Amino acid sequence: MKSISTALACLALLVAPILGAPTAPLIEVQKSAGEAKQGSYIVKLKDHVVKTNHLSWLSQHLGASSAVTHAEWDTDFLHGFAGTFSTVALNALRASPDVEYIEEDGVMSINSVVAQFKSLRSSPNSEVALVGEPLLEATL
Incomplete structure (x- = not known):
């Protein structure tokens, strides 16, 4: 019985730092000034990031309800991409150190x-x- 108690105590000591470890703050999604396309976002990458590498990483987080819709933008226009993202994919982007900012894809008329x-x-x-x-x- 004593060995089980000791094992549980050791396990608690090992798990506590992992569960209590601080996580990187998520980037705040900038709101559109007007109407926004539901679930659609524009993602600006940091200048040093290689877009193809980042998109490969992102493909691991995209589910069936997510898609990159505009990856072909020239870096002179915007070093980034747009897409429709699930909550899981959006949170992965928000936590990524490659991302400078994320904003809702607004509708203009x-x-x-x-x-x-x-x-x-x-x-x-x-x-x-x-x-x-x-x-x-x-x-x-």
Whole structure:
């Protein structure tokens, strides 16, 4: 009985530091100023990180509900990628020392009317007048 108690005490001493070990803080996900695409994020890597190596590492954490959607971005545009990530994959990214920041993938929209007219015609006093109905009217 004494040997079992001793073994359990030793086990507790070994396990306690592991369970109580401090973990690296998770990077805070930056919120989109407007509407965000649900579960979609933009990930900026630190400048020294080789993107292909990081994406290989990430593929081990992606589940069926996660995918990298834009890995082809030029480093002059953004040294990173975008994707849809499960909570597990997102937390792996948040804990990664390779990641500079993560932000929600926002939805942007603009409203503008574009009109194209059929023809232009000179008026008798040499001014140009628009003739006809718009060929195209669209809201972007």
